[in-house]
Amino acid sequence: MNKSSTKVISLTDIREEDFTRKLFAADKNYILKEVQQRTETELLTWLADYVKEYYETLHNPLGLIDNTIETIRSSSFDQIELFHEFYNDLAGIYRYKHGEVQLEFLFDGTSHYTKYRSEWKVIFMKWVTQMLHQRVVMRAFLEITVFGIKNKKQLELTLNRLKLYIEQHFQLKIYKYKGIQHTNVA
Numbered sequence: 201m202n203k204s205s206t207k208v209i210s211l212t213d214i215r216e217e218d219f220t221r222k223l224f225a226a227d228k229n230y231i232l233k234e235v236q237q238r239t240e241t242e243l244l245t246w247l248a249d250y251v252k253e254y255y256e257t258l259h260n261p262l263g264l265i266d267n268t269i270e271t272i273r274s275s276s277f278d279q280i281e282l283f284h285e286f287y288n289d290l291a292g293i294y295r296y297k298h299g300e301v302q303l304e305f306l307f308d309g310t311s312h313y314t315k316y317r318s319e320w321k322v323i324f325m326k327w328v329t330q331m332l333h334q335r336v337v338m339r340a341f342l343e344i345t346v347f348g349i350k351n352k353k354q355l356e357l358t359l360n361r362l363k364l365y366i367e368q369h370f371q372l373k374i375y376k377y378k379g380i381q382h383t384n385v386a
Contacts, residue, residue, distance in 0.1 A: 232295055239320065244283050244287055250325075250328065252275070255342060275346045293372060294324075331366075
């Protein structure tokens with residue numbers, strides 16, 4: 201009798217990564233999520249600088265210097281991790297709205313990574329610019345980046361205002377464990 205050798209695979213042979221990446225590594229959402237993770241620092245640094253520039257352009261077109269403008273110009277912000285949740289919310293909404301799993305054919309020779317990186321950066325900057333038109337968003341960004349948050353509770357309240365605005369603006373509710381769901385607006 202001929203015994204065929206079969207290899208038994210144990211759970212220790214299966215890498216942890218296999219469980220987190222699911223089955224299809226070329227899924228658009230995996231590439232898009234990787235793009236968003238790798239561009240987070242770049243885009244949040246841009247955000248911190250852009251808020252100050254946008255405020256001056258909108259509220260000080262003549263370039264007059266007063267105490268507020270001096271404070272804004274002299275401020276430096278290096279705690280971009282404070283915007284991590286804000287960034288993740290926008291990234292999740294983008295994947296929710298543009299996250300079909302099918303990769304498209306690219307005939308211009310660019311990679312999907314490059315294409316999605318470019319598209320994500322453009323949409324993030326567009327969304328931030330649109331949001332800055334709202335006083336509540338502008339104020340929240342300036343409180344965090346320029347004027348400084350005094351305590352953890354104040355920071356939580358400011359970030360909650362941003363989250364609430366995002367949910368109302370996109371008419372989506374962001375849950376930590378349930379994901380993103382549409383809200384019914386009456």
